[in-house]
Amino acid sequence: MHVADETWPRPADWQAGPPYGGAYTFMRVPPSRDLQHADIAIIGIPFDGGTMYRSGTRLGPRGIRNASGQMRPYAVDPQRLEEPFRSLRVFDYGDIELYPGYIEQSLARVEQELTTVIEAGVLPVCLGGDHSLTLPVLRACRKKHGLMSLIHFDAHPDFWEGGPGRPYHHGTTFRLAVSEQLINPAGSAQIGIRGSISASIVDEARQAGFNLITADEFARLGVSATLERIHSLARGPVYVSLDIDCVDPAFAPGTGTPEVAGLTSREIVELVRGLRGLSVVGFDVVEVAPAYDPAEITCLLAANLVYEFLLTLAAR
Amino acid sequence: MHVADETWPRPADWQAGPPYGGAYTFMRVPPSRDLQHADIAIIGIPFDGGTMYRSGTRLGPRGIRNASGQMRPYAVDPQRLEEPFRSLRVFDYGDIELYPGYIEQSLARVEQELTTVIEAGVLPVCLGGDHSLTLPVLRACRKKHGLMSLIHFDAHPDFWEGGPGRPYHHGTTFRLAVSEQLINPAGSAQIGIRGSISASIVDEARQAGFNLITADEFARLGVSATLERIHSLARGPVYVSLDIDCVDPAFAPGTGTPEVAGLTSREIVELVRGLRGLSVVGFDVVEVAPAYDPAEITCLLAANLVYEFLLTLAAR
Amino acid sequence: MHVADETWPRPADWQAGPPYGGAYTFMRVPPSRDLQHADIAIIGIPFDGGTMYRSGTRLGPRGIRNASGQMRPYAVDPQRLEEPFRSLRVFDYGDIELYPGYIEQSLARVEQELTTVIEAGVLPVCLGGDHSLTLPVLRACRKKHGLMSLIHFDAHPDFWEGGPGRPYHHGTTFRLAVSEQLINPAGSAQIGIRGSISASIVDEARQAGFNLITADEFARLGVSATLERIHSLARGPVYVSLDIDCVDPAFAPGTGTPEVAGLTSREIVELVRGLRGLSVVGFDVVEVAPAYDPAEITCLLAANLVYEFLLTLAAR
Amino acid sequence: MHVADETWPRPADWQAGPPYGGAYTFMRVPPSRDLQHADIAIIGIPFDGGTMYRSGTRLGPRGIRNASGQMRPYAVDPQRLEEPFRSLRVFDYGDIELYPGYIEQSLARVEQELTTVIEAGVLPVCLGGDHSLTLPVLRACRKKHGLMSLIHFDAHPDFWEGGPGRPYHHGTTFRLAVSEQLINPAGSAQIGIRGSISASIVDEARQAGFNLITADEFARLGVSATLERIHSLARGPVYVSLDIDCVDPAFAPGTGTPEVAGLTSREIVELVRGLRGLSVVGFDVVEVAPAYDPAEITCLLAANLVYEFLLTLAAR
């Protein structure tokens, strides 16, 4: 753990002013691409080229950053006293250049840029964007960390096959991640699965080795037992991918494919808090679509979940 | 149960294209009024002439159909493997012609048209529209099926008396249904009652024989015990009427008279799933008002509840 | 308790017409400033000059009154048969004149006007407006009732220090109330505290003597145990201050500083109902910001909470 | 013309406070049904039972009154110095009771209540509500004033025939008004007609004697020439009916059947100002639907048009 000194990143001068104003970065941390002096990089990946229903997640990073303006760098969970920005050097890396319409080039660009970040020893916290972006992040993590456990919160298993000559969209990510041996399904969990998906896709994900906890099963298990299962499964490096549609549309309307009867905000907050102790090497919050978030509550929830994740790291 | 063959209705050619596009029917089932070859007809009744507070449910059928575009014809509940469109011939009947301002003529028209549908042996699934439309549907069902049990999810008992010379509005439906001997209150249940209603109207509904479970009582009973009571009550043919305002405004803001402290989306989904095994002869989802549903979550919930209901039939 | 007679206030003539129309007062009670004949005055305090993040609560009183148009003067909770307008003379006092930009003059004006109301023996029910307005209401109550217990529902303890020469904003209210000896922290409770606040401010509030129940603790305690604690703490005159952001943004998006993972609508309704029996001398619902309430569900919840509070008085 | 004295109606005491707050009447004039002491009554008619497409105008009176809170009792047109509230006793009458679903009973009620107002010598200014309400107002005016000229701003001629046994909806008003000899088409003008209406209905209106100025013709004529034509046509008592959909949807989105390529806000303001000098006996603004008015600009325009009309009277 680092010790804060003069060179420690604090909100830049030009960001002085009230929190509802200003030029925004996530929670107003300094904007920077200086990987030498960073522990964690908040990285926007404003891409919705993999979206199969309502588009709009390309504005997700901006929405999450705007909503984060409300948050103060303190512990949401009064138990944990450690403000993460005292022990961790967190920068806002800005956004990665992407090419609407060209998903393969876009994902390649993400992989390339994330590789640089990760090789420099910086932990990436990615703001989506649609779920297709998790694949190149996993690829970049794999090079550094090897086979990973995946903790995946989502309404959908994202385990479908792509179309002919079109392997990538936001629903094929984890089938490809398994087939490319980026993640180890046996050490992985998918939590919150529900909605108008076929029983066969659930079977396929399970046959591939995933520990799939449907929303129905989660409702019976509860937060604690689910966390126990997650901790018992996860081995070695862990990647956490949080699709905001794991949450019920009442708490997170601003997403492309909401599914009814999902998790509550309290449940997802407690699940993220419960990740403490895992060896997380990367994190993302994806599928936030501000155009469907009229009161900005989805963006606010996503921003809080990022901050809750940072708190689990600060607690290390 | 039918066996799918060549003549089985599938989405019509002209509906090819991505699910977010197109000319819409409910879940893109074929549009048709051919009652000979149908098991189930999805029928829009876009009428809000019986609404006493905020109007707008006449756009409910369109809103529900639009939202259903997101849904795939698979089992929401991974336990149940049977896709309903394999065993049931489901058509979208389109909407019934109605006369704003003339509620009596409108209800007569609904009764007449529903009678034809029901006499042909087709089970009606009606998309409202306000709750006044349930009365003519009950009248049409009564001719074919005799006295029915009613399973009624709602924030309000809809058991008020009309005004002088004005018997009909969306709050008088079930008083009239009892007095016309369409339903048997002793075999019927009303679930979710709450809001700024007088204690006396609750008393009256109970004195008429209804098994009325207030939202407070439901919160104590829980889903399972409530379903047990429903199954113990319902005798013979059952009609299910689901007013979306049984759900809390957080989960279903898009309705005319929302009442706070209602059911969650999970609870209503589980209640509808639990109807499996009843001899349901008709179903409606009413009081969806898209103008108050900025993120479309109410329409999506209503569409899912219709689909969950279809799944209970497929399971037969 | 009074007995209704001819002179009893009923909705004024000019308010005839359907409930969705009209010139609005809270639940269409008569507009009046005749303190001689009132038991309870509904008072709007449309001030947002103390807001530190998103402004807009100055339109809160109008929003709550508009939403109250849907409500009928009956018992939301079917257990309680007493309609409050039969035993209590409730007027809508209208709004207090305020001076945007001049918080000190504004708060002085509130104190002065509330003092008149309270001295006349009328119980004030205030519609905010931001939380800074509670301070002058407490000052006015103090003159009549002496040191009070405070029951405070909120996501934030509002126990911060002001800036140099700027003692007042919506987050300093209760630190000032303690230091001015308006309230007795040992007899007071703060319920629902959470969000990006420092552990130290929670510590400070506790060291000052407050019984602070965080949202996490409330989730474990539940409604009944929390109410027991409230009743065991509250001594003598009690003031109840309800910041709508104690509720989760799914149920109450329309507020300036929403915090995720809050109370549900059911929980807050039950908590307010549970206040019955306390010697309440004043009540407010604050921080309702209609511009962030696209489906008006926050305003509706606030209006219901006011009415639930009136029911607790009617039950006396 | 009256002279202001002590008894002159001013905003009631209980309406003190800032204009964005409060219990609302139109521009905060006193609420009253005392016809003895009134010159002008602002009357809400919150009925949308005659609407053939998107419903919601029943909330129009509330929306217009709320928006009027922003307005100060001064001359919008700096030329005219006379504030109307100095020479005219203007009250807000509140709303008329109506029966959703029962258009004939509702219109009869409007006629009955308006008759009382008009017989008392009070000039009615009606806030709609859909256009069907103009018919009973015309009927009431006819009894007192005899055959009238109609100045009618609208996108539609509202000259259609009703259905069998259903004579009334918002598109049949002026055909009925002619056939009932309430208005004299030769002395009447319809301005702004456009949209997806048949050429034959335009022909029919013209054959009935109406001076119909389509939006296309208005665009060529301009404001001045149009006003000249209006003044040359209008004879004896004049009734002015202003359907807000005469204005382009950019300036007035909040209505049920917007039609593109309509008047600008400047044009309609100038047209209303230009009515000065006519012997107007009644005025209405109809078809304002707040649910489709997200930034409240339609309600604000409607409120201004009412005020501009009052100014034409004050100038007498």
Added chain:
Amino acid sequence: MHVADETWPRPADWQAGPPYGGAYTFMRVPPSRDLQHADIAIIGIPFDGGTMYRSGTRLGPRGIRNASGQMRPYAVDPQRLEEPFRSLRVFDYGDIELYPGYIEQSLARVEQELTTVIEAGVLPVCLGGDHSLTLPVLRACRKKHGLMSLIHFDAHPDFWEGGPGRPYHHGTTFRLAVSEQLINPAGSAQIGIRGSISASIVDEARQAGFNLITADEFARLGVSATLERIHSLARGPVYVSLDIDCVDPAFAPGTGTPEVAGLTSREIVELVRGLRGLSVVGFDVVEVAPAYDPAEITCLLAANLVYEFLLTLAAR
């Protein structure tokens, strides 16, 4: 010109019911892919993979079809008596299958499907989607009709170069169309160009031969002179492409890259009407993004412009 007979397409049976309800096609024309019996096919191309700023036009076809429900099959322009559905067989073809993320495969699919439509002698009227879709439509038209004149209404010339290996996005369409010799720039016009575009791109478009009329120039020229120039330029087969962002954001907020100071609704309506007499072989309205169209006025304008275009054909 055809003569209507029994086999003429009328709204299908299942679309009976009120216009605000129902399963939607454009103006409720019959859904069909029977190219033998069609003159005009309304084709949805719900693709936004070429969008460079705010996405969401994939829901454009649904939005336009929904808004068209309000329109009646009559002449908007009272001068023209011919209802197009009497002389023209118009079908709604539904939507073309597209592949988010794979713009090249998507455009190839559009070209292939449009080729079939056009080869069958059916005139395509396309509802976008983003402007990249115009290129494959032009390619398909070119095979049948040869080199075309382009009449192009837009805020942007869409004459940029693509990136390396990424030739396609919604801003490269007409540079490619020229280089592929699909259109003849000398016979083409671009009207409404403005916004934050470089002077050099305007120069490039002009050097390529386009007759580019900026919004500033249009404001000086006016509608008539502009139409004269269009008619003097257009030779042989003409393709009309209308990007809704040619219109000012006040009249058409629902688009991805609005530019201020654009055309009014009246101007664009008159421009489309003025196309009568040109030998138009294809038409599209693109860039409608319903998520930014809260009052649906953009969708309504787009639907009217399609209908105005149909009227120009009916007038032939």
Added chain:
Amino acid sequence: MHVADETWPRPADWQAGPPYGGAYTFMRVPPSRDLQHADIAIIGIPFDGGTMYRSGTRLGPRGIRNASGQMRPYAVDPQRLEEPFRSLRVFDYGDIELYPGYIEQSLARVEQELTTVIEAGVLPVCLGGDHSLTLPVLRACRKKHGLMSLIHFDAHPDFWEGGPGRPYHHGTTFRLAVSEQLINPAGSAQIGIRGSISASIVDEARQAGFNLITADEFARLGVSATLERIHSLARGPVYVSLDIDCVDPAFAPGTGTPEVAGLTSREIVELVRGLRGLSVVGFDVVEVAPAYDPAEITCLLAANLVYEFLLTLAAR
């Protein structure tokens, strides 16, 4: 004029990525407070403490910056080839710290900070915030530049007197500016005045020497004659203050006190362009309230007006 070299400010590295993403500054210019190397500073003043009706302009700077993300650094007006960022060093200064509720301290802070900026020879371009902030900017400008001409676009003259002990709000700015001899009314113009303001306030502004052009007068004069008058009046240093409510609510709904029948977007764009040649020493765009701007068209217009102003400087 400067010549661009290596040290010239370009978008910072961390702002790479697509324009819809990212950490925002105005048009993505570099964030900086280094006054040595700046020509122009974009300064956010997110204060709405002076607002008398709907609050919310404190989020104006964020809204304008977000909307500016769409704009490219080219000439909106194709006539002017000079991109401003080649000849001018433009920085985004971020926002000034302000104290809600304490308008006097806030304005003092603005004056102090602006004084530093202006003394360094940097031209301030301020993003509001409500109109009260213009006073301290004028005070700061006065110290450096002496008595100024004011060019003021607004619906209101902002020439009212404050209350007792409350001299400041957004309607008193220019009365104070005159009395403090910051501006020379005889060399100043107010354009667009209208709305529910008294004739006497217009008279007072004129008696004070202002050249006040009401919206009515502007409609008759037109853009060119108005610009001629502006150029004939303005002497010496000129300050330009643009209240977005000078524009009609159709084009700029997102403001606190919209007034109907205002300028069009084209007119205000042409007016700002026409300022070229004046010796402008400061500029502001104020009263943008994003909460009332559902399609973001007000923010986009404001951002374009800032950019149009920068272009007038680049043209020097």
